[in-house]
Amino acid sequence: MKLAVVGLGLVSPAGITSSEHVFYLRARVPPPAASPFLLAGGRRLSVGFCPWIGARERAAARIARIALAAMVEATRPLLHPARAPGLDRIALVLVAASPRPGLSRDDVREVEAALAARLGVVDPLRFRGEAGCFAGLRAAEELLAGGQARAVAIVAADSLISIERLRHWVSHPPSPWAAEVPRPSEGAAALVVTTPDAARLARLPLLGTVHGAAVVQGRSTDADDAIVDGAAMTQALRDLPRIGRVGAVFGQLQVGSLRQTEWLLALARSGERFEPEHEATCPEVEVGVVGAAAGAFNLAYGLATLRHGATESPAAAGAPMLAWAISPDGTRGVAMATGAGA
Numbered sequence: 001m002k003l004a005v006v007g008l009g010l011v012s013p014a015g016i017t018s019s020e021h022v023f024y025l026r027a028r029v030p031p032p033a034a035s036p037f038l039l040a041g042g043r044r045l046s047v048g049f050c051p052w053i054g055a056r057e058r059a060a061a062r063i064a065r066i067a068l069a070a071m072v073e074a075t076r077p078l079l080h081p082a083r084a085p086g087l088d089r090i091a092l093v094l095v096a097a098s099p100r101p102g103l104s105r106d107d108v109r110e111v112e113a114a115l116a117a118r119l120g121v122v123d124p125l126r127f128r129g130e131a132g133c134f135a136g137l138r139a140a141e142e143l144l145a146g147g148q149a150r151a152v153a154i155v156a157a158d159s160l161i162s163i164e165r166l167r168h169w170v171s172h173p174p175s176p177w178a179a180e181v182p183r184p185s186e187g188a189a190a191l192v193v194t195t196p197d198a199a200r201l202a203r204l205p206l207l208g209t210v211h212g213a214a215v216v217q218g219r220s221t222d223a224d225d226a227i228v229d230g231a232a233m234t235q236a237l238r239d240l241p242r243i244g245r246v247g248a249v250f251g252q253l254q255v256g257s258l259r260q261t262e263w264l265l266a267l268a269r270s271g272e273r274f275e276p277e278h279e280a281t282c283p284e285v286e287v288g289v290v291g292a293a294a295g296a297f298n299l300a301y302g303l304a305t306l307r308h309g310a311t312e313s314p315a316a317a318g319a320p321m322l323a324w325a326i327s328p329d330g331t332r333g334v335a336m337a338t339g340a341g342a
Contacts, residue, residue, distance in 0.1 A: 001137070001138070001141050001210065001211060001212045001213065001241075002195075002196060002209060002210075002211060003137065003140060003141060003144070003193040003194070003195070003209065003210040004193060004194050004195060004196045004198070004199040004204075004206055004209055005191055005192070005193055005206070005207045005208040005209065005210060005303060005337075006077055006078070006151070006192050006193070006194055006199050006202075006204040006205070006206065006207060007073075007074035007075055007076070007077050007078065007153070007190070007191065007192030007207070008073070008074055008190070008191060008192075008207055008300050008303060008304055008307075009069070009070035009071060009072070009073035009074035009075075009188070009189065009190035009191075009300070010070060010073075010187075010188070010189050010190075010297065010300050010301060010304065011050070011066040011067075011069045011070045011073075011157075011187065011188045011189075012048070012050070012066075012185065012186065012187035012188070012287045012288075012290065012297075013032060013033070013048040013049055013050050013051065013185060013186070013187075013287065013288065014286065014287050016052075016069055016073075017073055018073065018300060018301070018304040019304065019308065021283075021287075021301055021304065022301070022304050022305050022308050022310050023308070023310070025283065025286045025287070025301075026310060032048055033049065033051040035047045035049075035055075036055045037055070037163075037166055039170065045166060045170065046183040047160075047161060047166065047183055047184050047185065047288070048183055048184070048185030048186065048287060048288030049159075049161045049185065049186060050062070050066060050186060053065060053066075055161060058107075058162065059102055059103050059107055059159055059161070059162040059165070060103075060106075060107035060108075060110045060111055062159050062161065062186065063096070063107075063111045063157050063158060063159045063186070063188075064110065064111045064114040064115070064157075066157055066159070066186060066187065066188040067111060067114075067115055067155055067156075067157035067188045067190075068114065068115065068118060069188065070155060070157065070188040070189055070190040071115060071118065071119070071153060071155045071188075071190045072118075073190065074153060074155075074190035074191060074192045075090070075119070075153055075190075075192055077192070077204055077205065078090070078151065078192065078202075078204070089148075089149050089150045089151070090119055090121070090149060090150070090151045090152070090153055090192075091121065091124070091125070091140070091143050091148065091149035091151070091152045091153070092115065092116060092119050092121040092124035092125070092152075092153050092155065093124065093125045093126075093127065093136040093139060093140060093152060093153065093154040093155070094111075094112050094115060094116075094124050094125070094126050094127070094155055094156075095126075095127045095128070095129075095132035095133050095136055095154065095155065095156035095157075095292055095293070095295070095296060096108050096111060096112065096126070096128065096132075096156070096157065096158065096292050097128065097129065097158050097291050097292040098128045098129065098328075098329075100165070100168075101164045101165055101167070101168040102160075102162035102163070102164035102165030102166075102168065103162070103165065111157065112124060112126065115155055119153060125139050125143075127139075128292065128327070129292050129327025129328060129329060129331060130252070130291070130292055130293075130294040130295045130325035130326060130327045130328075130331075130333070131215055131295050131325050131326060131327040131331040131332060131333030132156065132292060132295065132327065132331075132333070133154060133156050133189075133295035133296035133299060133325070133333065133335075134213040134214065134215050134295055134325075134333030134334060134335050135213075135215045135331075135333065136154045136156075136296075137154065137193070137210055137213040137335060138213050138215070139152075140152035140154060140193050144193075144194065144195050144198075150194060150198055151192055151193065151194040151198070152192070152193050152194070153190060153191075153192050154190065154191045154192075154193065154296060155188070155189075155190045155296075156188065156189050156190075156292060156293040156294075156295065156296035156297070157187070157188035157189075157292070157293050158186065158187065158188075158290055158291030158292040158293045159185075159186035159187075159291070160184035160185060160186060160289060160291055161184070161185070161186050165184070166184060169184050174256060174257070175257075178256065178257040179254070179256055179257040179260050180254075180256075181255055181256045181289060182254065182255060182284050182285055182287075182288050182289050183288045183289065184288060184289050185284075185287055185288025185289055185290055186288075186290060186291075186293075187287055187288075187290030187291075187293045187294075187297050188293055188297075189293055189296035189297040189299070189300040189301075190296070190300070191296060191299065191300055191303075193210065196209070205340070206340045207303055207304075207307055207340055208303040208306065208307065208337050208338060208339050208340055209337060209338050210299075210335055210336070210337045211240075211241050211243055211320070211336045211337060211338065212239070212240045212241045212335065212336045213240075213333070213334070213335040213336075214235075214236040214237070214239035214240055214333070214334050214335075215236065215331060215332070215333045216232040216233070216235045216236045216239070216331070216332050217232065217329075217330060217331055217332075218231070218232030218233070218262065218326070218330040218331070218332050219231075219232070219330065220258055220262070220330055221258075221328060221329050221330035222258065222328040222329075222330075223328065223329075228257070228258055228261040228262050228265070229265065230261070230262050230263075230264070230265025230266045230268075230269065232262070232330070232332045233262045233263060233265070233266035233324070233326075233332045233334070234265070234266040234269045234270060236266075236324075236332050236333070236334045237266055237270045237273065237334060238270070240322075240334065240335075240336045241336060242273070243320050243336065243338070244319060244320050245273060245274060245275045245278075245319060245320070246273055246274045246275065246278055246319065246320050246321065246322050246336075247275045247278050247279065247311075247313065247315045247316035247317065247318070247319025247320065247321065248278060248279040248280075248281070248302065248305070248306070248311055248313070248315075248316035248319065248321040248322075249274075249278060249279070249280045249281070249321065249322045249323075249324070250281050250282075250283065250298040250299070250301055250302035250305075250321065250322070250323045250324075251263060251280075251281075251282065251298055251322070251323060251324040251325060252282060252284060252294060252298070252324070252325050252326060253280055253282045254282040254284070254285050255282065255284050255289060255294075258326065259325075259326050262326060262332065263324065275313075275315035275316075275319060276315075277313055277314075277315045278313065278315050278316065278319075279311050279312060279313035279315065279316045281301075281302075281305075283297060283298060283301045284297075292327075294325040295323065295324070295325035295333050298323040298324065298325060299323035299335055299337065302321045302322075302323050302337070303321075303337060303339065306321060306338075306339030306340070307339055307340055318339075320336055320337065320338050321336075321337050321338070321339070322334060322335070322336055322337075323335050323337065
């Protein structure tokens with residue numbers, strides 16, 4: 001696999017572009033909007049929501065809005081009048097949450113229809129959960145290799161901001177002995193990928209390169225108490241190409257015990273693949289939990305950070321990066337990428 005990334009889009013309560021996320025999160029601005037959701041006794045429930053949407057919009061509508069905004073940013077380079085023709089056949093890969101409290105099957109279909117209509121795509125590919133992005137990257141490689149598309153837009157979006165979902169969140173807290181989980185939030189990420197040759201012919205600036213993606217089903221999930229052994233994520237790391245020691249990791253390290261333990265065990269077994277002082281970043285600590293958007297969000301945020309030279313560890317400069325996420329059903333996903341100048 002060698003996918004040229006030619007478009008990035010990020011939307012969350014922290015900003016509406018990928019560049020805003022890189023600098024706003026580093027500076028920890030803007031401050032989050034006050035939560036309008038109250039617990040028993042009048043205490044406010046800490047949530048993250050896009051202030052320009054507000055908190056009243058129903059789930060399907062708000063997911064569609066943030067997904068469209070991310071997709072518009074990511075696909076903008078393809079619509080520039082100075083670009084050469086040839087990337088007119090764009091396939092669409094959609095990543096969304098499975099139906100759950102506050103998000104019905106019809107809600108998911110509504111979001112998918114809105115995005116497909118915007119790009120004029122009849123039959124988009126669909127994946128579910130946080131790791132769906134990485135399965136989508138593998139599917140994109142097949143579409144490009146088979147000539148079915150000249151470019152592929154991967155769009156992932158989710159929102160936990162609805163009365164039904166937040167009621168479920170409050171009534172199903174993590175164990176008091178488990179690692180903390182960031183506040184519920186919402187977010188969308190989009191990446192446009194093509195082949196390196198097609199990117200050159202279209203004179204599109206290269207924002208990064210994805211060198212490999214792996215997806216492995218693990219035994220432990222969000223719905224059971226199975227022992228987290230790190231085996232699935234370890235296997236996913238082994239399935240990635242070796243292109244140098246990893247200098248930066250963008251993942252769900254601080255999103256609950258399952259994800260934290262799985263990653264740390266896999267990291268311990270694969271230490272030779274990482275710089276000893278590599279940078280580890282969990283965007284959801286600042287943004288809040290973004291659900292099914294997490295995998296794509298981590299990858300897009302990581303590439304945008306490398307593009308702007310905004311990493312903090314010297315080990316990250318010019319080195320490969322990893323993005324990873326784990327879906328509620330236990331699917332582990334990871335991708336290896338390099339920045340534009342690497």
